[in-house]
Amino acid sequence: MYTFILNNREIKTEADMNLLEFLREKQNLTSVKNGCSEGACGACTIIVNGRTMRACVLTIARIQGKSILTLEGLSKREKEVFAYSFAEAGAVQCGFCIPGMVVSAKALIDKNSSPTSKDVKAAIRGNICRCTGYVKIEKAVLMAAEILRENKDIPKEDESGIVGERFHRIDAFKKTLGIAEYTDDIKVDGMLYGSALRTKYPRALIKKIDISKALAHPDVEVVLTAKDIPGKRYIGHLVQDWPALIDIGEETRYIGDAIALVAARTKAALKEGLELIEVDYEELIPVTSPEEALREGAPKIHENGNILDEEVLKRGNAEEAIKNSKYVVTYRYSTPFTEHAFLEPECAIGVPDGDGIFVYTGGQSVYDEKREIMNLLGLEKDKVRIKSAYVGGGFGGKEDMSVQHHAALLAYKAKKPVKVTLSRKESIKVHPKRHAMEMKFTLACDENGKLTGMKATIISDSGAYASLGGPVLQRACTHAAGPYNYENVDIVGRSIYTNNPPGGAFRGFGVTQSAFAIESNLNELARKVGISPWKIRYINAIEPGQVLPNGQIADDGTAFKETLMAVKEEYYKYVNSTNEYVGIASAMKNSGVGVGVPDIGRCRLTILDGKVHIRSSAACIGQGIGTVETQILCKATGISPELVVVDQPDTDITPDSGTTTASRQTVFTGEAVHIVSKKLKSALKGKNLEDLEGRDFYGEYSFKTDPIGSTKPNPVSHIAYGFATQLVVLDEKGLLKKVIASHDIGRAINPTTVEGQIEGGVVMGLGYALTEDYPLKKCIPAAKFGTLGLFRSVNVPEIQSVIIGKNTSDLAYGAKGVGEIVCVPTAPAVQQAYYEFDGIFRTKLPLDNTAYRKSKNARR
Structure with a gap:
């Protein structure tokens, strides 16, 4: 018989078993999450005799006679303080890691009621967050410590919930307290x-x-x-x-x-x-690379051969333009497979x-x-x-x-x-990864740095199956020339089957790879011309009414130059510093699926028990679409957010709003909510919600685009583009000091949420640049969750978010979507910062021989 104290209750059990399984399966404690079962992610953090430990690596026998505390065992006051602080700080996105973060924070505050930022980073270093970038989690812990230390009252929030307000996420309290139900928290009789x-x-x-x-x-x-x-x-x-x-x-x-x-x-x-x-x-014998797959006599992985897709994007005469240019830069680039490492298997x-x-x-x-x-x-x-x-x-x-x-x-x-x-080991093997790509990029300009033309070949490893290998290759190609005003482009891409794990959708969707190449080339081109990387971007930056390299005319909401101007002063301050080194990179990223594929957002509003139920199948994977929907509804109708309920996606009651992908939900489903909300507002004239009980309102929004390779003079590839410029600053030791991320996001529906997306994307981009890898040995993954190279709290530098929102379009109140672009320019900015630091022009990710990674890239 084993005896121990759990949340101030004596527990007796005869069976020795894994403690995480006991807490979840026998005690029904849903705050203790199963993230990795390797002791590496911190999602199952508990307090054992005053010390934080991981439940997944403990057994009942090892806690015999000890006192265990989970989030459920915190006092009512502590729960209220943490729930408020994490919501107010914007520290909650997907929420899966947050209960573990709260428990680590509780243990810290019990020992040190006045922690510093450094103390908080150290306290949560064992807790991985893949969404937030840790910045707002740190802020939340400091806020909670202050409220508890000074016995402050929790402020009463007076939120209208309208567009532009720093409105608490609708799911923040449930996620923080561990009562939000993820699928593995659900039990069914007889299961x-x-x-x-x-x-x-x-x-x-x-x-x-x-x-x-x-x-x-x-x-x-x-x-x-x-x-x-x-x-x-x-x-x-x-x-x-x-x-x-x-x-x-x-x-x-x-x-x-x-x-x-x-x-x-x-x-x-x-x-x-x-x-x-x-x-x-x-x-x-497996086919380990696209090079092997394309060899004569290579085994056919699929009946139709080893080529999944080929894309060609040509405008103007790139070869002639490059030949007649003053300066030309050509490099080959290599980017690895990358594991998503979402916290919930x-x-x-x-x-x-x-x-x-x-x-x-x-x-x-x-x-x-x-x-x-x-x-x-x-x-x-x-x-x-x-x-x-x-x-x-x-x-x-x-x-x-x-x-x-x-x-x-x-x-x-x-x-x-x-x-x-799936166990974490299975998950790492099974689901598709970010595509590994081999790329050759040539970029040219005149004597003043004006871009004249570019050529690129992109070879993408699609792994064993198609997944979204074709669309990912398309995006890599349509964005390969960057957000600049020149039209002589020659881009050829191929997606190849191998026996590696499949490549699929991953934040940035192919643009992280091609942007690394084009932006690194651009920085080297600036060096040849004798102008700064900031200036070469500014003189070539796309403006409203000009034509992007893919032929699309930039709309009136285009604010690329504004993102550059927002960082100009800081950039030149660091350029002129004697002991700091700055890198810069820019990017554009589409909103919406685009390229001729039908794209529709849909929403129903149903009045039940005097409340408005927002019903859309748009999946919230951490970006906060339910909060966006709520704010758009409140803005359009004037209804209080207290009278709004967002129902979970359900094919029986929520209309098809498309996949949460391509930074599309805020634009498409957001506009569908906007449209249907106007219908509700009209119906409310002279009435209240109770008068509309049982009524159902429907709205949808679609936008037609042109397919890749369209013969139109100026095809519309996507409904909108976001633009960004990021600076990465290293100190005299080559360590990250600061990141400034300036993003044209159209209009911020919720500035706190937008900042969180930027911070999380930057940290993901830093990992992609410096530490993350998914090494394969003869097509078999060689990494565990703890060895993927994920950034932890102690790795994260200061991150300054700059939100540019000049878009005045009525479409979704001007929002463009920000989820993907936030991690696109980071890696090339890091590459240039290290180039300035040590003079080595690196062309492979993750970057070798830095303060974060000394070994050479693993061979695939």
Whole structure:
């Protein structure tokens, strides 16, 4: 018998087990999150005898006789203070890491009631946040410490919720206190546990699958193979090339391929059942790179060959322009695969619903999931319902099916609810990553630094499956020339299949890669001309009415030059410093899917019990779309935010608002809310909400764009572009000192949220530049969560956000979306800062031989 104190209650238990599992499964404590199960992320932070520890690496036996405190055990006063401080500071985005942060803060404040910023950084260094950049979390902890120390009253907030207000996020309190339900927090009566048996080799022929021993296990309910799939076996966003299960006689294509599925009554039985499946493999040599895949005689990864997509973007005569130019710069660049490292591992629960299926999920589009599950199960649309729980980060990594389809299939076959959750090890193997790219860029200018032309070749490693490899390549190409006023461009891109993990959507969507190349080239070109990198940008910066390199005419809301002017004084201050080194880079990034693809935002407003329910399937993955919707509604109608409820995405009640991707939701769904809110306002004339009980209002917004390669003189590639300039400053030791991020975001619906997006994106960009990698050994990931090189609180320099908002368009009140561009210019700015520091022009990410990384890039 083991005895210990948990949140001031005596607990006795006979079984020794993992403490995290005990707290979540036996005590139903949802604040203690399962982020990595490796002790690396801090999401399961608890206090043991006054010290912070990680529940995932402890057992019941190790806490015998000790006192355990989780967030649930904090006093009512402490909970109120932390909830207010984290909301007021804007410290909450996806929210998955926040309860662990609060517990670390509690432990710090108990020992030191007047902590400094340095103290806070040290206290939370074991807690990873992938969304916020830590800046606002640090501010929140200092605020909470002050309120508790001085016994201050919590201020009463008088918020109108209108556009432009620093309005508390609608989900901040629930997320901070650990009561917001993510999918793995949900339990269903009679629920089984499911998982997939993954291939042993990235490329192998499956000769035989024997499931008989697994089926004989007394606690295994069902074992499925490819032949048990009732509908279409191949899934995929745009290209259906990804089998839900590999069949006998087929080759595996990457280490994450699923061979069989098991559902069992307990997690232990599930593990045993998977181990009992016998697979006869014929191991084959994997194709490890695009170079290998393009060689004559290379194995065909897919029936149609190893080339997924080719894109060509040409305007003017680049070759002639470059030949006649005064200065020319050519370099080859290499960027790695990158892991999203969202804090919440993938989880879904399939629940039988008559002769159909209901799925709890946590992805980036319930309608994408519905479509793929309908196809897999061979069901009509009225037989499949998807409802989203809270989503613990995404960054593009939760656009593809990972567990949703497997949970649905297992539940459909077992006729019982089934939860499927990826371990962090599985997640690192399975879901698509940021594409690795090899690029050659040439950029030219005249004697004054005026750009004349550019050429680029981009080779993208799409890995084993298409995912969004085609659109990512398109964005890399359409943005490859940068946000500058010249039209002689020659860009050729190819996306290639290999046996590596798939490349897919990732914040920046291909532009992080090509911007690293073009911006680094531009800085070197400025050096040749003899002008500053700031000046070469300013004299070439696109202005309203001018033509972008892709042919689109910049609209009146274009404020690229304003982002440059906002950092000019600081830039030249650091340029003239004797012991500080500054790098600069700029970028543009589209809002909306664009390039001719239909793009529609939709919203319903339903009046229930005297409140307005906003119903949209737009997934909040940390960016705060529900808060944006609320503020737009309040602005358009004058209704108090206290009378607004944002319902979770649910295919039964929320219309299809498209995927949360391409910085599109604020613009498209935001405008749909704007449109429908005007209808509600009209209906309210002379009435109140109670008079409209049960009424339903609908609005949608769409925008037509032109496909890539359009023959129009000035095709419209995207609905809008955001622009940015970032400065990165190093000290005399080559350590990060400061980042200034100046962003044209159209108009800030919520300035606090925009700042949080900028800060989080900058930190992600710093990691991409300096430390993050996803090394592969013969196509197999070689990293754990703790060795991915993610930035922690102690790595983060001062970040100054500058919001430029001159857009006066009525569309979504002028907002453009900011989620992706924030991490695009960071890496080339870091590259130049180090070039100034030591004179080495680096062309590979993460940058080698810096204060943050001494070893050479891992070979892929």
